[in-house]
Amino acid sequence: MPDYLTGFGNHCSSEAVPGALPQGRNSPQRPAFGLYAEQLSGTAFTAPRAQNLRSWLYRLRPSGGHGSYAPYDGAPGFQVDAEGEPLAPNRFRWSPLAMDDVDADLIDGLTRMASNRDPGAMDGVTVHIYRANRDMARRAFFNADAEMLFVPQQGRLRLLTELGILDLSPGEIGLVPRGVRFRAELPDGSARGYVGENHGTHFRLPDLGPIGSNGLANPRDFLTPCAWFEDRDEPFDLIQKFRGRLWVARLDHSPLDVVAWHGNLAPWKYDLARFNTIGTVSFDHPDPSIFTVVTAPSDTPGVANCDFVIFPPRWMVAEDTFRPPWFHRNVMSECMGLIHGAYDAKADGFAPGALSIHNLMSSHGPDVASWTAATEASLAPHKIEGTMAFMFESRWPFIPAAQALSLPELQPDYDACWQGFPKARLPI
Template identity: 60%
Template sequence: MTGSSTPAEGLHGGFGNHFSSEAVPGALPQGRNSPQRAPFGLYAELLSGTAFTAPRHANQRTWLYRRQPSVRSGPYAPMAHALLKTGSKDGVDIPPDPLRWHPIPLANESLDFVDGLRTMVVNGDPDAQTGVAVHLYGASRPMGNRAFVDVDGELLLIPQEGALRVTTELGVLHAAPGEIVLLPRGMLFKVDPAVPGESVRGYVCENYGAAFRLPELGPIGSNGLANTRDFLAPHAAYDDGPAQPWELVRKFGGTLWRAPAQASPFNVVAWHGNLTPYVYDTRRFNTIGTVSFDHPDPSIFTVLTSPSDTPGWANCDFVIFPPRWMVAEDTFRPPWYHRNVMSECMGLVHGQYDAKEEGFRPGGLSLHNSMVPHGPDADAFNKASAAELAPRKLDNTLAFMVESRWRLRPTAFALNGGHLDKSYADCWAPLQDNFKV
């Protein structure tokens, strides 16, 4: 693609800021968004991520200047996908038990990103613009001349194994494990293994609610957690190859639809706005923690939040547990045993999670719904209870949590696909009553 770039080559930064980029000098109109004749015979097209009358500070939109408008496609027809689910209606009722899944190996057949999606847990309703879903992806081949657009929600890609090359209407992003990619609702993209022939695997958080934003810092002050300048948007890039047939796949109302197109949809030569895809390197996250006593709430590790209509009760929080120093005095340093009004779905990118040193493996998943008790396994409890409380660096680890105010329901595939850890609760069985008077 002409004009493509990688994050290391100096992409724009600043989450939510206004950007502009052009792959051909002079392609971006000056002073007018939609002139009578756009430069170089391009078409002006507006992509709106919020209602036109949203408050100015919350309004998200980007102007695209493209070789052909996106209306140029054939009629859509249903596309079957047995394992991609949407909203609470596609979940299964379960008892209030903790659940955990082993990593799911890649299928033997050759799959691209779309075909390799597997929905694990869901809640909410995209038509009501509430809720979230957590999917797994696994791919061994590129998408080729296939592009995907999710109208139901924005997508947060969390690579776990293998690097990705993500082509979007606004340009190209690269992401390896330890980085995340945020794709706005309604934006066309395709996901390919960055290394041809390499298999990739990871997680996807699909957010039906309010768009992800940075959390408020409150008493933390003006610095800490994720910094706006570290969210990197792409340079403009367009497909300058010969016209050839493409397939457009659209997720709309929980169903996949497909349509033919006679040319590449990645034909945007210039753009400006604040509705953009981003890549973020979690190594740039500035962790905040105690320097006196007690283990802080996991909310202190929030990277992005999708708020609900109740302040503090998020539609979805995306939280990470990266390398960090542990220095608290007279403190049980792993997470304590707890019950939470929020429902928690966790994944592990690499290393060990300090509360589950055995059994929770990279590529796996766990689910602790609202008020379901959970916490360190017996080995982690015994080890942490007897550990010398010297400063310690928790290193070579990256776990994450998708947290929602609504109950998360696993799919039939999650429960019956052969990867559910049916002995998960055994990790707490050795805990004894140690009460002594």
């Protein structure tokens, strides 16, 4: 298991070889051991200090040592669609994507499910499902369009990045910043999960406001990898995503050759079981924003480009209150998945690995069976256990990918779960 450093957004330093990291100077004239100094910037140089993200990397070779990029056609499900027909304002849900026909590594096994905005505008969100059964052996990838938030659902995922190794299991999430090179291994032989591409401002912890100084996700629980590197002189394909398309260049070495680094821009992982859930202890139902783990703000205060929200195990104690998510229409758009267990607003049809989309002002909420059970329940204290659902919520509507709309797992009868509710009876 790799070692980790702690603290969300902290300035950290790490070296895989003692003496590789300079002391007192970011970019000395002659770095130790003949290493090359490189600054990786995740924000504009002039961003306010509190939001400025950058790290200094000390590597075996300059990262610019590659030839021209050529189009890469090996992952058609990862790339943007041509402009198509207008999107109907329907609700969408997919059953878990099948694993029996998979023969791909992480990149070739990505299926783009939905997106919004133009990634070239550095705004919006894209959601994928990955299915893989092969390691990325001599292939590395980086994303110029977005930072990538990985949500494993089945099988472990090992992300070997320029700044260190992230070992992720279902129930954990991991983020690779924009521009950071990595490759993926599958310790269990195969894996399935979700990926959120955040094209806008970087994910950060939400402000707590009246909650105070404690609660939700704590900075100390975010883990950043210690330095690690590969010294491999052999052919490598370096694939990058740029303006929604994939490109590939050939290297004669592994690009994961950073021996030491320091800064506050680095991959991280987080165990969702460490989330400190906040909720009502009297009556009424708090908004789902109370479950936000990380948020990527937009240029409109209080309206996120993307929130990553979870629905974890928790006590339900509210009195005289409909406890599951109520019927609602929302100006925000929701793309939701399930890691394990059952979701308390859906009795059937939403299994682990599934995905649903409810766009802005789309009516949604519990199905008939969930509504009936919650309406008739005796409201004693009750703990929801053995579940972990999540949601990418965005100010922009999610547009399902053409490939996603043609998948056999798309549920054509999803609307039926809201049929059969009894009509209210008014007094005569």
